[in-house]
Amino acid sequence: MELGETAPTAPVASPAPWHLWVIGTVGLLWNAFGCYDYVMSKTSPETYLAQMGMGQETVDYMASFPAWLTAFWALGVWGSLAGSVLLLARSRHAVTAFAASLFGLAVSQGYETLFLKPPFPPPLAVVGTIWIALILQLVYASRMKRASVLA
Template sequence: MKTPVHLWIVGGFAVLWNAGGAYDYVMTQTQSAAYLAMMSDAQKAFLDAGPIWFEAAWAVGVWFSMLGALLLLLRSRLAAAAFGLSLIGLIVSSVYSFGIADRSGLDLTPAQLGFTAAIYVVLVLLWIYARKMTRRGVLR
């Protein structure tokens, strides 16, 4: 089956979108002074207090989403599974971030809440798209 043009468009967008999340993850985990300087003391304290399972879920969310994007471009049916695992990581890390963590001083702006919602929307749409392309035989 010939690869539809939209696969390259969606795959390219997915790689660029996920590159932002990967950059954030790497800069935070390596404790880049320049990157962390953009954060408030409350944001830094929030990240420092995160338990290991939060860190693991965050890593799963970020890296499986990037893997899903790359697998999409490689036309692999495993893209849907990677996006699905990423979604699980996102949900688990959100349980900590929005349900368990001490959020003292972390008042999110409407723009920040909107961006968080956009992460969910984009990831769910990528997962659905990859599943649809697998069913159509585009991803093998």
């Protein structure tokens, strides 16, 4: 740097609107439940799934998932949790985390729907709500990034 030059500065983020904190907090709680469901389904499936009225057939079905499918499921749930944390931290990387989560959701649910035969029909309302919530979080984070709220 030459004498008299000023050091480059990082971009300054715009003030966070009140709705960022509301959406970020609600999203964090929503996505934390998805992570809880994932952890319980992987660590204590018999007990957890029995509490939801599902039997051994469901436990066996979920245990049959190939490792790569489980990895995409994990990307979906943990990516959305990371997106919520990054949104609350006002990081532009929230957009990337939500996009990665959406990719994980698409691959895991797409493969399960097209190639696996679940012993129970997944409730359409639940599946639809998950998709809508994640898409809205991605859109919201993208808008906050464009508005320079996320840096």
